[in-house]
Amino acid sequence: MTGCDVIGGCPTDYVAISVAIISFILLLLRSTLPFLIHKIPRPKGSSFWLPTIQIMGSFNLLLSLVMSLNVVRFHRRHWWQSCYIWAVWVNGPLGIGLLLSCRLIQAAHLYSVFIKKRLFPVRSYVSLPLALLPWVAWAGFLHITLPLNNRCHMGTQWAVPYMCFPVLYTAALVCITRAIHHIEFKFHELKDLWRGILVTVFSIGAWVVLYVLHETHEETMWLQVTTRCVLLVVASFLVVAFFSVSFSQPLVSAISLNKKESFNLKTMGEALGIHDSGLFSQDDPTLDANPNEPLDKLLLNKRFRLSFMEFADSCLAGESVHFYNEVQQLDKIPVNDPVKRIYMVRHIIEKYITTGAPMEVNISHKTRQEILTSPDLAHPNLFRNAANELLQLISMNLAKDYWSSVFFLKFKEESAMRNVDHELQQVNSWKNSPRLSSVHCPNDPFYQDHIPRDPPSHNGHGSCLV
Amino acid sequence: MLDTVVQNMGLLCSRHKRGNQATTEENDKAAEIERRIEQETKAEKHIQKLLLLGAGESGKSTIFKQIKLLFQTGFDERELQSYTSVIHANVYQTIKILHDGAKELALSDAGSSKYDLSIDNKEIGEKLSEIGGRLDYPRLTEELVQDILKIWSDPAIQETYARGNELQVPDCADYFMENLQRLSEANYIPTKEDVLHARVRTTGVVEIQFSPVGENKKSGEVYRLYDVGGQRNERRKWIHLFDGVTAVIFCAAISEYDQTLFEDENKNRIMETKELFEWVLKQKCFEKTSFMLFLNKFDIFEKKVSNVPLNVCEWFKDYQPVSTGKQEVEHAYEFVKKKFEELYYQNVTCDHQDRVFKIYRTTALDQKLVKKTFKLVDETLRRRNLFEAGLL
Numbered sequence: 001m002t003g004c005d006v007i008g009g010c011p012t013d014y015v016a017i018s019v020a021i022i023s024f025i026l027l028l029l030r031s032t033l034p035f036l037i038h039k040i041p042r043p044k045g046s047s048f049w050l051p052t053i054q055i056m057g058s059f060n061l062l063l064s065l066v067m068s069l070n071v072v073r074f075h076r077r078h079w080w081q082s083c084y085i086w087a088v089w090v091n092g093p094l095g096i097g098l099l100l101s102c103r104l105i106q107a108a109h110l111y112s113v114f115i116k117k118r119l120f121p122v123r124s125y126v127s128l129p130l131a132l133l134p135w136v137a138w139a140g141f142l143h144i145t146l147p148l149n150n151r152c153h154m155g156t157q158w159a160v161p162y163m164c165f166p167v168l169y170t171a172a173l174v175c176i177t178r179a180i181h182h183i184e185f186k187f188h189e190l191k192d193l194w195r196g197i198l199v200t201v202f203s204i205g206a207w208v209v210l211y212v213l214h215e216t217h218e219e220t221m222w223l224q225v226t227t228r229c230v231l232l233v234v235a236s237f238l239v240v241a242f243f244s245v246s247f248s249q250p251l252v253s254a255i256s257l258n259k260k261e262s263f264n265l266k267t268m269g270e271a272l273g274i275h276d277s278g279l280f281s282q283d284d285p286t287l288d289a290n291p292n293e294p295l296d297k298l299l300l301n302k303r304f305r306l307s308f309m310e311f312a313d314s315c316l317a318g319e320s321v322h323f324y325n326e327v328q329q330l331d332k333i334p335v336n337d338p339v340k341r342i343y344m345v346r347h348i349i350e351k352y353i354t355t356g357a358p359m360e361v362n363i364s365h366k367t368r369q370e371i372l373t374s375p376d377l378a379h380p381n382l383f384r385n386a387a388n389e390l391l392q393l394i395s396m397n398l399a400k401d402y403w404s405s406v407f408f409l410k411f412k413e414e415s416a417m418r419n420v421d422h423e424l425q426q427v428n429s430w431k432n433s434p435r436l437s438s439v440h441c442p443n444d445p446f447y448q449d450h451i452p453r454d455p456p457s458h459n460g461h462g463s464c465l466v
Numbered sequence: 467m468l469d470t471v472v473q474n475m476g477l478l479c480s481r482h483k484r485g486n487q488a489t490t491e492e493n494d495k496a497a498e499i500e501r502r503i504e505q506e507t508k509a510e511k512h513i514q515k516l517l518l519l520g521a522g523e524s525g526k527s528t529i530f531k532q533i534k535l536l537f538q539t540g541f542d543e544r545e546l547q548s549y550t551s552v553i554h555a556n557v558y559q560t561i562k563i564l565h566d567g568a569k570e571l572a573l574s575d576a577g578s579s580k581y582d583l584s585i586d587n588k589e590i591g592e593k594l595s596e597i598g599g600r601l602d603y604p605r606l607t608e609e610l611v612q613d614i615l616k617i618w619s620d621p622a623i624q625e626t627y628a629r630g631n632e633l634q635v636p637d638c639a640d641y642f643m644e645n646l647q648r649l650s651e652a653n654y655i656p657t658k659e660d661v662l663h664a665r666v667r668t669t670g671v672v673e674i675q676f677s678p679v680g681e682n683k684k685s686g687e688v689y690r691l692y693d694v695g696g697q698r699n700e701r702r703k704w705i706h707l708f709d710g711v712t713a714v715i716f717c718a719a720i721s722e723y724d725q726t727l728f729e730d731e732n733k734n735r736i737m738e739t740k741e742l743f744e745w746v747l748k749q750k751c752f753e754k755t756s757f758m759l760f761l762n763k764f765d766i767f768e769k770k771v772s773n774v775p776l777n778v779c780e781w782f783k784d785y786q787p788v789s790t791g792k793q794e795v796e797h798a799y800e801f802v803k804k805k806f807e808e809l810y811y812q813n814v815t816c817d818h819q820d821r822v823f824k825i826y827r828t829t830a831l832d833q834k835l836v837k838k839t840f841k842l843v844d845e846t847l848r849r850r851n852l853f854e855a856g857l858l
Contacts, residue, residue: 294602316703317670317695355730360699362669364634365731388601396552396666 010225016232020062023236027058027243034245034252044356046124047248050102053128057098058239064090065235069214069228088142092165097135099242100169103196104131106247107176110193114183114342117377119349135165159215163208170200184339186272187253192244203238207231250343268347269329272340291403295395299324304411311407312398319359320390320398323352327383338378345377353386363389513675513688514847515710519746520717521739522696522728523637525762527668528830529717530693531661536837537676541661549656552664553642553649554606560639561614562598565591567633568626583622591617606650618643631724631774634731637766638663662831667728668695671703678844687848697729701742708749713756713822713847716743717830720802721766723779736779740809747813756822756850758843759806764799765829771798781805799827822850 031051034040042048068087105127112120120127138161142148147158177193214227246253254271290298299305305325312318330344352361353371367385374382402408518526535541565583568591572581583591590613597604604610617623627635641663642649649660656664672693692707694700722735743759746752776785776798785801787794803825810823824846826839 296601312670315670315672316706319699320669355698360702362667362695362697362699362729364728368729388599391601392555393667393669396555397669400548401672 012225012229016229017066019233020066020236023240024059024062027055027240030240030243031055031245040252041358043249044358045350045354047350050106050124050128051243051245051248053098054102054243057095057102058243060090061095061099061235062232062239064095065232069231083148084143084146087148088139092139092162093132093135096166097132099239100166100173100200101128101131101135103193103242104169104173104176107173107180107193110189110247111176111180113346113377114180114185114339117338117342118375119372119377138162138165159211163204163211166200166204170197170204173197173200186340186343187246187250188244189246189250192246196242196244199238199241203234206234210234251347267326268344269326272333272343274329274332274340274344291399295399296391299391300328303415307407307411308398308402311402311405312394314407315398315401317394317398319352319361320394322359323348323361323390324387324394326352327387330383331380335378335380341378345382348383361386361390362393513690514712515707516689516691517704517707517711517714518691518693518717519704519714519742520696521719521735521742522667523665523722523735524696524717524719524739525760525828525830526693526696526715526717527666528662529715529760529762529828529836530672530674530691532830532833532836533676533691533840534674535658535833536840537678538674541658543655546656546658546661549661549664550654551603552666553656553660555603556636556638556665557606557614557642557646557649558594558598558603560636560642561594561617563633563635564623564626564630564639565595565598565617567629567635568622570633571626571629572622580625581622583617583620587617587620591620606646608650611646611650614643615646632726634728636665637721637763638665658833659831667697668693669700670695671707678840687844687851698727699729708751711752711755713758713843714746714752715758715760715843716746717760717762718743718806719763720761720799721763721770723776723782724770724774734779736781740781743806743809744813747810752821753817754821756847757810757824758846759810759823759825760828760830760839761799761803761806761825762828762830764827765831767799768795771795776801803827822846 035042064086068083068091105124108127109120112118122130142158142162173193174197177190177197181190183190210227210231213223214231217223244253251268251271299308299321305321305328309318309321309325312321326344326348330341330348333340333344335341349371351357352359353363353368354360355368363386367389371382371386376382518530520526568581568583572579575581594610594613594617597610626633627639630639645660648654673690675688675690677688689712694704694707718739719735722739725735727733727735727738747757771794772790775787776782782802782805785798788797806825814821824843826842828839829835
């Protein structure tokens, strides 16, 4: 009667399996809960696929360990239960290989965007298979040479080269992380990278030891059982600790899951701390909007911009105005802070420029390609052409209808009411302080557009006395 | 419209609360409001929804403008004036596209000097290109007009224009260049024809309501026409309009068989139109919707067919020219029409048996033709209504 160390089913095995199941559920919760709680729409493109593939890889890894280590009691009758499928293919290329390759590609993206200041030139659906190629080649080689015995053990002379792969990939990750560690990331990307590396190194270390023990002492019953159990537990721990959203969805990683304390998903401008990127405050200047003034001057005023945005949204043409708004926020970031600029640029490109983006704007092919293949993402004039094109579009298309719309009437009414209040306020404070404008001018040197438009009652307190 | 009515009714109600004495008054008013709301809802049901769909630059907005001219009050002087800046913008943009295009072609065609501007015109060209890249265009002065005409008559630019299908040259280029002197006059007010030629990409959705038989709503149908943008990013907004549509007017510019998209210079325009038409046909909400296919820009098609063979487009690669001149044009047109018909019937299932499908040859700039075409469309839709009501 073969003991449970050979065919599986020992009590520790069941403990290990439950740990694996719990950790996978935890992983799923971690990845989907922010989206469910805050009703964030599903992201598109590689920011959705890379994390999803990571989750699939984690699942494959755990499943392959369960099947190949004889943790569960079953008879290997069918071809799909064969050792090679699980221990070689699902474990290698489809399991740990996928996990490490995805993380490597994410790190490469970060390197490309923040150090080289260009978008990563290779699309993910090409770079991921490329990264997996060594794993696939090795698995193929194993499959041809057939070194596994009937207990799914491959022997030390095969196990050691097999371990080289995760070690190599982790080394590559370490190199890339070292190259980018001086960047001040805003959304814990570096922390997550180091955590991932640490967890992987620890797991690989533990793995090597346990695997070797497991393979070499095939006869010691208690050793087999313990190493098996510990291997599965270590893999479960790796899978949960390795996952992070900050690479693909930085804003999501910034919100807390506690509904009470999180502010409804911030915009990227707010998350980066760009002054004045939220909804308007009491201090925003009012504007005597005159249809004969050029639209770009009028749009500099925040209240007007927001009113115009509302109008554009109502005719389903809002994305141009939102784009213009976010480019304005980008312009407020100083040129000597390239990291913040690159975050904002990346956010704008993903939201407005890439084909199929959620708020894709109506620009020509040339302009789009210029942006997507730009050699310097931090360049101050990156979006100049696109903004000009769209402003042309807005002024020839929407502006005419705006002046005769309900939104403009509302804006005029509100301005009139605020002017009355403002004048009363000004009259009162005149009595208190003659240097009016210095009291009202904010000290932030980057707050460039707050040059107050003087209502007719003032006499030339136009410039800020800083 | 209905909710403004309701809002106004609400104001009416809140302003007239005057205690018990007014109770009967209130009741009367309430009854009146109920009656009006019912009337409006009934009237809404009689409003037929028409959608103008199609790829970018297929002529939807021109048809929209024509309908405004024909069945509404047309353009008043202020509105005509507002198009001046658009027309001037078109002129500057055309020159910029041609000038930059000439430079590009000169680079790719490194051997010949066909696309090199003459020395005196180079500077003018750069200046005009810079103006074309600005946000605010200067008014067309006499001097600028002279410069533009010099550039336009430069052989390099004419050669570039001949290869205009590889660039994004608007169709109105010819017309505006011919009329440039008139456009630059100090007291210039655009004519209806100028307004129809003016090119502006539509973004978002625009709607008008009109009745083809004068202002008296009772005797004619009331149509609500929606115009949309045709570029790819605009199409995701179409879905908001797809409910309860009486008829889809799909515009396909048949003269564009050798041109590429504005938003993707690797895709042929007719291929895009073909795919788009298929997509629209397959929509669930259009099972009972009538389809009017406008094969537009026939005037440009006529002129192009003799110079550029139809087979440059993949969809038309099995075209065999049989003769020349007018006969050839007709033959080519019939070929294209047949292709669209085949496409329609390929995408029809048994759910769509009763659906009306008609093809019309149009030139959106020709007012008489659009009027005639629309009358036919109107007749078809009325007949369809009677059929649905069981009276036919």
